[in-house]
Amino acid sequence: MLSEAVQDYLKAIYKLSRAPETGQMVSTTLIAERMGVSPASATNMIKRLAEMNILQHRPYQGVELTPSGVRMALEIVRHHRLLELYLRQALGYDWDAVDAEADRLEHAISEDFEDRIDEALGFPTVGAHGEPIPTKEGNIAETDYARLSELTTGQRACIRQVSDRDPALLRYLDQHGLVLGTEIRIAEKAPFSGPMRLDVGASGEQHIGLEVAEAIYVDVLD
Amino acid sequence: MLSEAVQDYLKAIYKLSRAPETGQMVSTTLIAERMGVSPASATNMIKRLAEMNILQHRPYQGVELTPSGVRMALEIVRHHRLLELYLRQALGYDWDAVDAEADRLEHAISEDFEDRIDEALGFPTVGAHGEPIPTKEGNIAETDYARLSELTTGQRACIRQVSDRDPALLRYLDQHGLVLGTEIRIAEKAPFSGPMRLDVGASGEQHIGLEVAEAIYVDVLD
DNA sequence: GAGTGAATTTAGCCTGTGCTAAACATTTAG
DNA sequence: CTAAATGTTTAGCACAGGCTAAATTCACTC
Structure with missing residues (x-):
């Protein structure tokens, strides 16, 4: 099982690597900023993520997720987006509040919980803010907006x-x-x-x- | 904010102190067993909980929650029991599965989340296994079964x-x-x-x- | 091609929470 | 009353993740 910190870094790196502004190499500083952590701490964690084969680290260049890292990230993103949608639809959360609450919950839910809210929502493919929801198998729809x-x-x-x-x-x-x-x-x-x-x-x-x-x-x- | 570990110990100690088998002093060993941890680790944590004024520690005798410790414990218990009931009623969990899932989730939910599931359940006073649910103010119904x-x-x-x-x-x-x-x-x-x-x-x-x-x-x- | 500034990494430290082994206290048996 | 068994604490260590300060590397300008 990945620790919460590892999951948080992984999600952040995944999102940064998908942002069109950044190239495919994500820089240490960017990660540190996004995580609200010192650059040294980011480097530290990056080394551990590299150990775990979650990403490849080219010192002084940046970081790129491995295929298996991407798969893990998509699982986390799936949890997050299903939770957001559930909070909105089943519990009446406001649009702007679901992200923070889902951040808290996403580490805690089991596969069983995921399956149940997925079903309760009717197996949605699009999240609360219009983002595609990755499938259980780790596929994510390409969008072209x-x-x-x-x-x-x-x-x-x-x-x-x-x-x-x-x-x-x-x-x-x-x-x-x-x-x-x-x-x-x-x-x-x-x-x-x-x-x-x-x-x-x-x-x-x-x-x-x-x-x-x-x-x-x-x-x-x- | 109390760490997860602290919350877990607090809940365990509260429950043990309420069990009629034990006197009002809960022993280190009992806590260690319940937490799945070595007695030394339990002692360690107990000392920190005493620092925080959550309990009183009489070395070699045992441990007793302070009034403020009890209040904190009841908050945790409330979260747990509301979650259990929600999992059962809203998501169709089996009786025997709600406890474990609620253990995972209870650290992650916000007050807002608590309020919403409380409302969704119609402000229940009894949990999934018949336990009284403490109020938001920290009162718990006495039962005499x-x-x-x-x-x-x-x-x-x-x-x-x-x-x-x-x-x-x-x-x-x-x-x-x-x-x-x-x-x-x-x-x-x-x-x-x-x-x-x-x-x-x-x-x-x-x-x-x-x-x-x-x-x-x-x-x-x- | 050398210097300078920014980005990155390294070194060394801290806290929280676990562990084992050893020491110490208490209870119980003989 | 003493000794063994049991329960508890202390000492010393490990690992995860933070931090700052210092060293290093890179990129860019002159």
């Missing part, structure tokens, strides 16, 4: 996924009805990273400004 | 609580319909700790033998 920030004035789109990293953003979106599946139209694209203005709803009945269009992923409709 | 083993031939009684310490017993009881609330009559009391024979149900339609009548608590009906 555009960032909202890439769209231009006049384009229409449908919200498919939002980053769960910023609870304040999630609260803001929820308050303005910007849930998964909502249709929007770009009313005005600000020139230099100012707020992007949107029309919300099929009939465009609402207008809102968005500061963080990077964190929202959409299907482009036209 | 007889042990099934104390009854004599011909007496009738109603099952109110069973020990959760032996999953095999729980499975056996469940299979024979001996759930909480079941009425029984003592058909024959074996002379020397042999199996006690019972008639089960209001009309006594079933007859079974019980090895472990110590672990079952009842309301005597006549």
Whole structure:
């Protein structure tokens, strides 16, 4: 059994390695920052993860998960996303609260528990924020969404996924009805990273400004 | 925040101190056994718990929880019993499986989670095995059940609580319909700790033998 | 190609929680 | 009353994960 700390590092590294900003090598500093830990501590743990064959460490270069490391990470991610969805659907948690609670619970649940909430949810394939849920076998659906920030004035789109990293953003979106599946139209694209203005709803009945269009992923409709 | 290990010891000590077999002083060895740990490790932890004002340690005599230790223990017990009941009622766990799963989860849940499952269950006062659930304020109902083993031939009684310490017993009881609330009559009391024979149900339609009548608590009906 | 600054690793330390072996205390038997 | 058995504590160690301070390597500029 992997310790909690190891699982937390593994999940963080997996997510960082999937972020398009980073190359496939994830740096020690980045890991340390994400984990809220000193770089020395990160190095320390990285060496142990390498021992365990979870990742490959090229000193001074960075870190890359091994295939078996990726498999383990996907299990953890599956637990996390099923839990998030369960908290939301079965216990009525707010959008912005499920991540933190799932972080606490994910280390504690058994396979049996996972199976039961999976069933209670009807074997979902998409999580509370639109992320794909890996299967028990370790497969994860590829998605191909555009960032909202890439769209231009006049384009229409449908919200498919939002980053769960910023609870304040999630609260803001929820308050303005910007849930998964909502249709929007770009009313005005600000020139230099100012707020992007949107029309919300099929009939465009609402207008809102968005500061963080990077964190929202959409299907482009036209 | 109390560490998991501290919480586990605290819960174990609380339960041991409540068991009628032990006096009010709980011995190091008993704690060590219950925790699956060497006596030296138990002593070690006991000293730390005493530091934290959770209990009083009389060397070579034993240990007694302080009032504040009891309060903390009751919080832990509340979490555990609410979780057990939730697992049983909301997720369909078997009687004999809820304890182990709740042990895993109880350290991880937030107050918010506790409140939500409490509400989902309709603010129950009795747990999955008939134990009283402490209130949020740290009060626990006193119960006054007889042990099934104390009854004599011909007496009738109603099952109110069973020990959760032996999953095999729980499975056996469940299979024979001996759930909480079941009425029984003592058909024959074996002379020397042999199996006690019972008639089960209001009309006594079933007859079974019980090895472990110590672990079952009842309301005597006549 | 040398120097400088940032990123990374190493060295050495701390705390929590376990262990064993040995010492010490208490109870019980003879 | 003493000795053995039993229960408890102490001493000393290990491992997981943190930390800081110092050393090292890399990348980039002149």
